[in-house]
Amino acid sequence: MAEINPQDTEIVDFAIREHRSLWLDAWRRLIANKIAMLGLFVVALFILTASLSHFFWKYDPKSDLDYSSKLFAPNLVVTEDAPAVHIFGTDKLGRDIFRRVVHGGWNSLRVGLVSVSISLAIGGLMGLLAGFFESIDMNFWERVTLMGLLGLGLGSLSAWIAAQFFQIFLFSGLGIFSVVFQRWKAGKKVRILAFAVMGMLLGGVSGLLVGPLVGLVCGFLGLGVGMILARPLGGKLFSDVTMRIMDVILSFPSYLLAIAIVAFLGPGLEKGMIAIGVVGIPVYARLARSAVLSVSQKEYVLAAQAVGESHGRILFKHIVPNILSPIIVQSTMGLANAILSAAALGFLGLGAIPPEPEWGAMLGDSYKYLSSGAWWAVLFPGLAIMLSVLGFNLLGDGLRDALDPKMRI
Amino acid sequence: MEPLLSINNLKTRFHTEDGIVKAVNGVSYSMKVGEVLGVVGESGCGKSVHALSIMRLIQIPPGEIESGEIWFDGRDLLKLDNNDMRHVRGRDIAMVFQDPMSSLNPVYTVGFQICEALMLHKKMNKNEARHRAVELLTLVGIPEAKRRLDNYPHQFSGGMRQRAMIAMALSCEPKLLIADEPTTALDVTIQAQIINLVVKLQEELGMAVMWITHDLGIVAEMAHTINVMYAGYIIERGNVRDIYKRTLHPYTFGLLGSLPVIDEAPGTKLISIPGLPPDLIDLPKGCPFYVRCTYRVDQCKFELPPLMESESSQHTVACWRWQEIDGKGTK
Numbered sequence: 001m002a003e004i005n006p007q008d009t010e011i012v013d014f015a016i017r018e019h020r021s022l023w024l025d026a027w028r029r030l031i032a033n034k035i036a037m038l039g040l041f042v043v044a045l046f047i048l049t050a051s052l053s054h055f056f057w058k059y060d061p062k063s064d065l066d067y068s069s070k071l072f073a074p075n076l077v078v079t080e081d082a083p084a085v086h087i088f089g090t091d092k093l094g095r096d097i098f099r100r101v102v103h104g105g106w107n108s109l110r111v112g113l114v115s116v117s118i119s120l121a122i123g124g125l126m127g128l129l130a131g132f133f134e135s136i137d138m139n140f141w142e143r144v145t146l147m148g149l150l151g152l153g154l155g156s157l158s159a160w161i162a163a164q165f166f167q168i169f170l171f172s173g174l175g176i177f178s179v180v181f182q183r184w185k186a187g188k189k190v191r192i193l194a195f196a197v198m199g200m201l202l203g204g205v206s207g208l209l210v211g212p213l214v215g216l217v218c219g220f221l222g223l224g225v226g227m228i229l230a231r232p233l234g235g236k237l238f239s240d241v242t243m244r245i246m247d248v249i250l251s252f253p254s255y256l257l258a259i260a261i262v263a264f265l266g267p268g269l270e271k272g273m274i275a276i277g278v279v280g281i282p283v284y285a286r287l288a289r290s291a292v293l294s295v296s297q298k299e300y301v302l303a304a305q306a307v308g309e310s311h312g313r314i315l316f317k318h319i320v321p322n323i324l325s326p327i328i329v330q331s332t333m334g335l336a337n338a339i340l341s342a343a344a345l346g347f348l349g350l351g352a353i354p355p356e357p358e359w360g361a362m363l364g365d366s367y368k369y370l371s372s373g374a375w376w377a378v379l380f381p382g383l384a385i386m387l388s389v390l391g392f393n394l395l396g397d398g399l400r401d402a403l404d405p406k407m408r409i
Numbered sequence: 410m411e412p413l414l415s416i417n418n419l420k421t422r423f424h425t426e427d428g429i430v431k432a433v434n435g436v437s438y439s440m441k442v443g444e445v446l447g448v449v450g451e452s453g454c455g456k457s458v459h460a461l462s463i464m465r466l467i468q469i470p471p472g473e474i475e476s477g478e479i480w481f482d483g484r485d486l487l488k489l490d491n492n493d494m495r496h497v498r499g500r501d502i503a504m505v506f507q508d509p510m511s512s513l514n515p516v517y518t519v520g521f522q523i524c525e526a527l528m529l530h531k532k533m534n535k536n537e538a539r540h541r542a543v544e545l546l547t548l549v550g551i552p553e554a555k556r557r558l559d560n561y562p563h564q565f566s567g568g569m570r571q572r573a574m575i576a577m578a579l580s581c582e583p584k585l586l587i588a589d590e591p592t593t594a595l596d597v598t599i600q601a602q603i604i605n606l607v608v609k610l611q612e613e614l615g616m617a618v619m620w621i622t623h624d625l626g627i628v629a630e631m632a633h634t635i636n637v638m639y640a641g642y643i644i645e646r647g648n649v650r651d652i653y654k655r656t657l658h659p660y661t662f663g664l665l666g667s668l669p670v671i672d673e674a675p676g677t678k679l680i681s682i683p684g685l686p687p688d689l690i691d692l693p694k695g696c697p698f699y700v701r702c703t704y705r706v707d708q709c710k711f712e713l714p715p716l717m718e719s720e721s722s723q724h725t726v727a728c729w730r731w732q733e734i735d736g737k738g739t740k
Contacts, residue, residue, distance in 0.1 A: 299506050303506055305466055308526070
């Protein structure tokens with residue numbers, strides 16, 4: 001009988017699958033989901049037509065009018081009555097609706113991306129910091145950085161307000177107030193000074209963006225702010241203050257707040273983007289904070305600390321990647337929401353300025369002609385809004401299932 | 410010989426809404442180089458909190474290390490600044506946690522997480538770190554370590570994850586390994602494997618190990634010295650033989666009695682210690698074990714027994730009546 005030589009036997013490792021990353025896994029789950037693929041298809045179509053038409057099919061809304069072809073019904077062939085093909089018909093100024101819908105897509109895409117970026121950048125960062133500082137005690141330099149960030153925010157805010165309304169006196173008064181009533185604690189003076197100087201520098205720099213005088217004022221304002229907040233500020237306080245500000249924003253009905261901001265800034269697509277972005281901030285802040293709070297309780301964060309990793313590394317290497325999936329999902333849904341809000345603003349005449357093609361504005365222009373039978377002028381922009389929002393929502397749902405297979409709501 | 414770790418009157422508190430939770434109440438002891446120390450006690454007796462205090466991983470607030478000194482390698486850890494402390498963690502003192510399912514980050518490969526510590530403390534480059542990680546995984550008994558390196562935690566079983574955690578902890582050759590109930594979440598056969606692994610590695614690498622558990626059976630096999638903790642106090646400390654053969658504290662006596670014995674007649678009830686541990690917010694003035702103790706006298710109610718030397722200086726006990734209990738605890 002032949003002896004079995006261990007070297008001869010081949011090791012069959014059926015237990016080890018090819019390794020693949022979580023993202024690849026998620027992608028496979030997404031592809032397997034037919035509804036999500038439908039959403040992805042609609043979104044891809046929307047992005048492609050919008051961007052291709054913007055770059056390769058120039059459109060000048062100002063010169064596009066032709067009173068001789070007012071409110072033509074959709075026609076696919078040239079007839080005596082309709083000298084040109086308008087597959088979606090024409091509107092009250094004789095403009096081709098198909099063309100305007102396609103070019104309006106570019107505006108909607110821009111609004112969606114810019115406003116979600118604004119909400120995500122500000123809200124996400126604030127939520128991230130709030131959650132992180134609430135769960136982990138800060139060291140000296142982290143506090144200095146945090147104070148700097150706050151100083152920068154408050155400094156630029158005040159600079160902006162000052163440039164708008166010359167309310168310098170109010171704010172410098174506030175600064176003096178804060179200096180006078182600062183409780184000086186023994187041994188903490190150096191720290192207070194550091195914060196104050198930091199706040200002054202940052203406030204000053206941000207103020208200088210507006211004007212030298214304002215910069216000076218804001219510098220002193222930053223000094224004051226740094227002093228108020230220099231006291232041993234627990235991360236909880238930062239978190240509380242941030243989240244209460246978010247609650248205040250959330251307590252306004254979102255459209256009302258957006259309208260108020262647009263009314264304040266003036267009409268225009270860019271202003272609309274800012275308004276929609278600001279309204280979206282608290283959603284991301286809350287989401288990021290709660291995700292950070294739950295992830296930071298995980299043992300791997302403690303283990304990372306036990307290995308001796310720094311706070312910054314823990315935050316960006318261990319916490320951020322683990323909170324990405326809800327944020328990706330929310331951003332996708334947020335795009336749909338932003339498109340809808342932009343349309344609502346446009347419908348009310350607060351978004352895009354008239355000749356500019358924008359779906360909501362097109363609806364607002366044409367609904368009066370519904371009674372005279374011009375259904376096409378309303379139907380197609382409406383469909384465009386509906387389809388793009390539906391596409392993003394389906395994709396968002398699919399992403400949620402794909403990224404977080406355990407959580408199904 | 411200079412002890413590796415010397416803790417002096419360590420007190421850790423948590424400020425909660427209900428009051429101040431006195432989790433660790435003046436713990437003092439020392440550990441020699443290469444010593445295996447078992448820390449035992451029931452849930453909430455301050456085992457883990459005192460270990461986290463050594464690592465300074467107590468969350469402040471609500472936690473606070475009220476007083477004490479933790480001398481490690483000639484330095485008081487409580488006086489180090491955060492940055493220096495960061496370098497102690499992982500490099501000099503490493504820790505393995507209870508739940509291997511959640512102590513690895515799901516978004517990174519196992520290899521990446523092991524390499525991270527190496528690149529951080531040993532300043533290795535990526536290739537060197539990977540090479541070392543393969544060695545470490547092989548050392549802790551993971552087959553085909555080279556291929557396993559690129560696996561994600563979810564592709565590892567519980568026992569393998571705990572091995573990976575141990576590999577991570579050992580990566581920088583720490584002088585002290587703190588194992589906080591590392592086998593609680595594992596089944597019995599895997600438990601035995603992990604214990605044997607740690608014992609073997611401890612002998613090979615000559616590091617000191619602090620093994621925190623509520624299972625007296627585990628530490629009996631591996632520890633040199635045992636600290637029995639109750640309500641944040643060390644109530645008995647001695648070498649393994651003394652603790653098991655000459656039990657001096659009624660609580661330890663009760664703990665030993667509550668272990669199941671394999672050759673006992675079926676139907677025999679396990680002895681349990683009556684009552685509950687005291688509320689850590691409102692600790693009694695006297696002995697914390699007073700209400701549950703069968704040996705109690707009035708002195709116990711009013712005077713807190715200090716940790717006193719018994720028949721040898723190595724075996725200390727915090728009980729007024731240890732001389733009467735001496736010998737009765739043998740089983």
